[in-house]
Amino acid sequence: MSLEPTPSAAAGGVAPFWRAAGLGRCPRCGQGRLFAGLLNVVPACGECGLDLSAQDSGDGPAVLGIFVLGALTMIGAFLVEFRLEPPLWVHALLWPALLIPASILTMRFAKAALIALTWRQRRG
């Protein structure tokens, strides 16, 4: 995958969706960072100046994380418990160590994807 902007993005078009969502980049130019810190959306793109202050992904990314990661964790916990039968402290260490980074990554991806999709839809 090329990290260079597409000609249409450089001309003020639309960044490739997977670049915007997967790398957390501006939905218009694909170059500027979408996030300041872990999950805060920047007010404007640092590269093309696109106003991102009105972009609100709402509760969608959190709901996705709860449903998907909750289901995967439940399945994983059952498998680990009934196949390996570890002591309880293994569960207490294992699941937070896996879930906290997975939650952040899932929410970053979902937030960037929703912002990219809504921006594309609204620009008409």
Ligand SMILES: [Zn+2]
């Ligand atoms: Zn931009």
